Amino acid sequence: MGLRFSEICIDATDIRMLSAWWSQVLGWPAENTDDGDVTLRAPGGVGPDWLFLAVPEGKAVKNRIHFDFTPDDQDAEVERVIGLGARRVDIGQGEQSWVVLADPEGNEFCILAADG
Template sequence: MAVSLHHLVVDAHDLLGLARFWCRVLDWKVLSEREREVVIGPDEFASTGICFMPVEDPKHIKNRLHFDLAPDDQGAEVERILALGARRVDIGQGDEAGWVVLADPEGNEFCVLRPKTSLIAFRDA
């Protein structure tokens, strides 16, 4: 039996607002908008998308799962995403980390990495 990753699901208070933020970050689009779920992705037939589902309770602690973004230019990408509404957060990463930790408009942490050539190797800069 084969299985593949279909959606990453993100709990949200403002489903469409958070979906639109991530569409701008990833250059994706809203694929489906319903009262209790909004799905985004590069296109309808992509292998994986993000689904935003409603949640009532506020976020209290650091995410146990987060996105890692790997741009060509870390500094420029951080500035672009900050201009879209993200904010810098300190989760104890320190000044020597190869990544920058940001939070989306609802406080979900994510990282902007140094450029990478594979899932396990950083590109020499």
């Protein structure tokens, strides 16, 4: 018996807006599903797809799981994503090498220091 990591499910009050935002951030294509959800397809099948599911309630507390992204240029990527609508958030991380941001629905994610 084995498991394949195929999808990350993301609850959102506005799945069209949030999936379009992440599609722009990641450069991944968005597709409507037969169930009315939206999927972002990982390019070349590398990594899980992101499935956006509609929920009536907004985010209420800090994420229990979040995404970390490693850019080529941390400062440039932070500014690019903020320009798209992310915002800096303080979740008690203190002074660190990573930057904590939130997407338009408040989901936290980190942009790590660049490799090398």
